[in-house]
Amino acid sequence: MPPSPQLVLIDDRLLIEELLVGLAKGRRIVLQTTFSWYYRACRAAVLGAGGQLSGPFEQLEREEQEQAILSLLELRGDILLPDPRATVPRMARIAKHHPRLNLLNLEAVAVAQHLRGTLWLSPEAAGGVLPAVLDQEHVAWKAVTIHAD
Numbered sequence: 834m835p836p837s838p839q840l841v842l843i844d845d846r847l848l849i850e851e852l853l854v855g856l857a858k859g860r861r862i863v864l865q866t867t868f869s870w871y872y873r874a875c876r877a878a879v880l881g882a883g884g885q886l887s888g889p890f891e892q893l894e895r896e897e898q899e900q901a902i903l904s905l906l907e908l909r910g911d912i913l914l915p916d917p918r919a920t921v922p923r924m925a926r927i928a929k930h931h932p933r934l935n936l937l938n939l940e941a942v943a944v945a946q947h948l949r950g951t952l953w954l955s956p957e958a959a960g961g962v963l964p965a966v967l968d969q970e971h972v973a974w975k976a977v978t979i980h981a982d
């Protein structure tokens with residue numbers, strides 16, 4: 834019997850990468866993201882600004898760009914979103930130990946703890962405050978290289 838697929842939580846930039854390039858190709862993984870990261874990816878796609886999140890959409894031809902934005906706004910069913918009933922209480926408990934952590938990062942830590950999977954971070958996120966908190970909270974994570982920016 835083949836091993837169960839690995840559960841992986843991906844940040845907003847990696848969510849965009851999955852939709853545009855196919856981050857999970859050939860891997861036995863189940864992808865999940867947070868509501869905050871999903872919102873940020875959608876906002877970047879719709880509003881654009883040329884930053885790390887919207888930049889990949891701007892590199893596409895107009896028709897491909899529209900299709901990519903629609904794929905984000907109509908998130909594929911195989912990319913999971915968390916249950917707030919499990920996430921929110923964890924966020925509150927984590928905030929007691931990390932009172933300066935913002936909502937986005939609190940949600941990421943809480944969802945990753947609940948999933949007991951691995952959190953994949955884009956290079957930019959891996960350089961921020963989140964990795965130290967993940968280590969303190971014993972959450973598995975790794976930085977994932979992005980194919981094209």
